[in-house]
Each structure stands twice: as structure tokens, then as C-alpha cells.
Amino acid sequence: MRWLLVKDLQILKRSPLLVALLVVYPVVIALMIGFALSSPPGKPTVAVYDAVPSGRGAVSIGNQKIDIAHYANQLFDSITPIRVSSRAAAIAKVQGGQAQAALIIPADIIDQINGLITQGVGSPTVELFLNSRDPLERQFAEQAISARASQVEQAVSKQVLRVAVTDLRQVLNGGTLQFLGQNVPILGLRNARAIVQGTIDTLPVNSALKPALKQVVNFADLAIGGFSFATPVLGSIGSPLTIRQVELAGRTTPTASYAAAIAVIVSLMFVGVLLAAGLLALERSENAYSRLVRGLITPGGLLSEKVLLAALGAAAVTLLMSAFVSLFVHLDWARFPLWVAALVLGGLAFAALGVAIGGLARDVSVASLMAFVLSLPIAFVALVPGDAVSGTLKSILDAVAFVFPFRAALQAAANAFSGAAPGIGWPLVHLAVLALVFGALARLAMRRFSAS
Amino acid sequence: MTTGTQTAQPGATVAVRALTKRFGSRTALDRVGFELRSGEVAAIIGPNGAGKTTLLSIIAGVLDPTEGEVARPSGTGRFGWVPQEPALYSKLSVAENLRLFARLERVSDPEQAVDAMLAQTGLTDRAGEEVGRLSGGNQQRVNIAIGLLSEPPALLLDEPSASLDPRQRERLWEFIAGLAERGTTILFSTHNVAEAERYASRVLVLGDGELLFTGTPAELERAVHTEDRTPGDFETAFVRFLHDRGH
Ligand SMILES: Nc1ncnc2c1ncn2[C@@H]1O[C@H](COP(=O)(O)OP(=O)(O)OP(=O)(O)O)[C@@H](O)[C@H]1O
């Protein structure tokens, strides 16, 4: 059997196209399926705790109001908010994996903004908790929120600026101000200066008031000059809103690691089934096969060799793939031995299915086609969500999913990657039994062939 | 259906008893029986589809018979087998093919056996070439070499010389004669009737799955001549023989 293994490896090494078909293609397909399932849905899910009492969402600046709530609603357009009733509840959502981020808006945010604008003190701050375990989703949530937050910032500072500039002009030039429904005239700095200057001119040359009033005029000159420059400088008012980010090591959303498990098992299935079916069919399409069956190797030995090679090949490919996927999705490396167990046993079951298919087909192309045609529905049947169908159809699908290795392999991998329920013991036993059953079926298929 | 479990008569290497092989409704072999002694060289001749390959495959253990049995002395090793179509791994080199089968046959010194066969078939300088890229005749050389690797008690060759050039054909028969002298039983099929006459001490004539004749080439010729008294060469006699029996 050892020499047969060496021979198959040599043949595979010299058939790059075949290997590409058998290995690269399934992995690409699986990654595509995986990404389709795991790519973040349009909007990140964000737990939002808004402590601001309702009806108090507006900031008054001068005689204008900025409705913060209006901007908050815009923010909610770009996320899927889960509203919670406390700060702790929001953080728990992130830690539990139900939300990718938590946004906490403190009760005093409006006062803080008011304080900053009117007195220059205060630092209005919202808190953003991000799940750092999942870099891809973390980045996604962070981008969605900070993009909106900076819109709020810009809107607020633009408003502040507009109000401030209007007010300044009135201070400089005078005008009318609406106050409590009344038009209140404002004198303005320039007019005030003119009045004071006029007063100075009418005073006697040695009046004691003259130096004091002269000082007022000098100040007014200075202020007028200064304020004229000040208007554009106001634009550089820093961000009125601070986002305080906190990284949380929460659990990855179960869907992410489950999708990873699906991608990995789809690969395992394709590589295992195709490689085993292809290798066995290749053996038989090569005339040399007739020499082997003359007692050089038993049919059982031949099948074991193909199953072993295909299973180990598939497990190796998918282990590499899992390691790669773990860069994006949190997979529990501490459970690595279970990864190996799930992928090797799953590989054995799929490879046994493969030799059963390869035993029926007489050449590689038919075997590959049959393997493809059978594999896809097996995967889909196992993936049909339990609540999508009902009654008899569900029982039938469950039965089909039970007699093929996909569902068991998926359960084993999902558990190995993230401890998902149900445990890993039964799926592994299930896979071992399926490997034996399909091995026996392949043996029968071979007998049928050698008898003809 | 029992194959190779029964013991052959003393002195016989292969005893074929009432072999019948049916593929669906077609009977490829019909109660064929004969015995071969050690060192005997026998040729199976007969038209296309007569059942030559089927018979050799059953004796080689590649096919199971529908009825009947193939008996051999207990304790003898596997028979050597050279199938009609080259049975090789096309992606492996000449030497890799030979080495693989030497190992699977559990030849005591695989490397030495491989070198000897490369020399015998004149393929030493093509040892590293992929078999799939060799010419048909050279593939047949490798095919034969694999059958000869393990010094078997009996050697079954299905049209071994069909695609060989005259020089290789000569070398093949020399080699086979040498094996027979050392006691190896040889059973080969051929459409080259002259070859059967020259190298075989016994001819088995198959027609439509039936064993029509077994005896020396001279006996076959005489059988025809006694019937119609026309002298001629062996090939004419053979064709005449088949014609007379409706084949
Ligand atoms: N696997 C098979 N399935 C069905 N029929 C078969 C099979 N193998 C052989 N036969 C039939 O059995 C008969 C004998 O075939 P076989 O190959 O033994 O003939 P042969 O004497 O070797 O012919 P040739 O000289 O052309 O090599 C033929 O009629 C053939 O069609």
C-alpha cells in the first residue's frame, strides 16, 4: 500500500491541472460561499444606549437651535441599532456577540455641547465599544459609526460657526436681535466707538475723562480689528464631539465562525470526494489497474489507500484554509486538536463517499462529474435551515442529511472552531460510521466491476 | 467458481477445467479445459473475439469465470501476466513503473530486477521517460518487462509480439525460450500463426469460445491434410481448419 501511495503522489505531482481542479477550485468555491454567508450584512449591528431624555435633544446657540436628535437619526440609517436601556446592557451585547459595537450617549451630552459652545468648557463625549476579536467586523462597525459621527460634528460646528459669525457681525456693526419675541436693537462696536469718539471731541482739552475714554476707543479699535480676523478663525473650532473608543474582547458572532465552518467543510467535501473518486477512477482508467487486482493488492487495500490519501489531502488543505480564515474570523486555536479530529474524520467520511462514487464510474471525467453532481445537493440539503421547511419534507431532508457526511462534519467543525452546540463527540462517531458504510459500499461497487 | 484453489495434477503447472465465461447472454468461453506441463510452451490461436483474452485473463486472475476452475500446484507463486493492452501508469517513467510492480510483486531485489529488465528490453537509456510519451511498441516492451519481473512459475502473454519490431520480437522469443528451458510454463496468444508454429510445442485453437483443437502444430496441419489432402503451409492449414468448422 505504501508503494501505491508513493505512486499516486508522483502521479498527482505530475498532473498539476488535475490537482488544480481537485484542490484549488473547491477551495475557491468554498471561500466564495463562505464570504457570501459571512460578509457583514449591509449595516453593522450596534447596541445603542441613548441616555438623553426625550425632548431634550436640541442645543440652543444664540437664537438658533441645533437638533442633535436629527443627526442621531441619520446615524441610525447606517447601522442596525438595537436599543437597550442601560450602558451595561449595551456592553453585554458586544461581549455576547449579538452586536458588533455599542454606542453610549450620556445624559448630559446636550449640556456639555451647550457648555462648550457658550463658555468654551466641557467635552461632549460619546462612548463607542468595539469588538476587537473580529478585526473585519470591528473595522466595518467603526467606519460606519465614525463616518456618521463626523457628519454630526461637522453639522454642529457649521451651525456654531454660522451663529457665532452672525452674532459677531451684530456686535461689530449693530442690528436687531430677537429675544423673547421682541426685537431688541443692538448698538454695535463700531457705533459705540463713534459715539465715544464724538464724546471725546466735545470734552475740554484737559478734561480728566479724556484719557479714560481714549482707552475705550483704543480698545474698540483693537476689538474691531481683532474680531474682523476672528470670524474665519472660528471655523477651526475643534471637534465639538469626542468619541471615546473602547475595545472589548467579546465573542465573535456565532454566524461568523459558523460560516467559516461551512466554507471549510464545503472544501473538505469537494477535495475529499473529488480526490478519492478521481484517484480510484484514474486507477481504473489506467490499464495498470488490471495488474493490481491479481492479488498484488486486495480491493480493500486499494480502497483504503485512496481513502487515506484523499482524506489526508483534504484535511491538510482545509487545515491550511482554517488557519487562513482565522485571520479574519475568530476561530479558537486552543481547540486545535479538535480541528484536526473534525477535519480528518470528516475527510475520511467524504473520501469514502468518493471511492463509492469512483467505484461506480469507469473514468476520471465521469467520476468527477458524478462527484460534483452529488456533492452540491448533499451540502445544500444539510444547510437548509430547520425552520425553512416543515413536516414530511423536513423529515426527508433530515434523513438525507443524516446518511451523508456533510451535516455531521459541519457540526464537528463548528464545535471545533468555537465550541458551538451540539458537542463534537457524536458528530465524530457519526463520521466514523459513515466512513465505514461508504467504504463497504465502495467495496460492493468494486466487486460488481471485477465480475464483469 | 473456484479459481486457483484446487491442486493440479503432478507435473502440471496449470490445469484449466470446464471454464465457462458469460458476459450477459454472450458466451465468451464454453467449457474450455486443458493442462500445461512445466516448461511447456503453448500458443492460443483463433480469430478475433474467439475468447483468447478472456481465457488468459481468467487464468491470470483478472476475471472470475462463470463456471469451472483454474487449478495450479499449491505453493507456487503468482503467474506472470502480459496483457494485450499495455497495462502501465502513463504518468510514471519506465523505471518507476518497473520499480512499482517489482515492489508490489515483492521481488527480492527490485533495483536489480528493474535494471535486468531494462537491459533485456533495450530501454535502459529511456528509463527516465514518461511511459505515456513512448511509442506504442516501446510501451509494449515495458508491458512485457513488467510481466517478466518476478520469475513466475508460469507466464501468460496476450499477443506479446503484436507491436514489436522484428529485432525485439527475436529478443522476446529468445528470452522466453530461455525461461521455458528453466521450467517456466509459457502460454501465449497470437495472430501470427507462423510464430505459434515456430515457438510453441502445443497449439490451442479457440473459435467462438470453444476449444476446437489441442496438439502440436504438425498434428494440426495433419488434421487438415488428412481431411482434404491439399499440401500447404501452417497458416493456410489453420485458416482451412477454421473454415471447415464454420468459423
Ligand atoms: N467485458 C466484456 N463485456 C462483454 N463482453 C465481452 C467483454 N470482454 C470480452 N467480451 C466478449 O467476449 C468475446 C471474447 O472476447 P476476447 O477479448 O476474449 O476475444 P479475443 O480472442 O481476445 O479477440 P482478439 O483477437 O480480438 O483479441 C468477444 O465476443 C467479446 O465481445
Ligand SMILES: [Mg+2]
Ligand atoms: Mg484479445
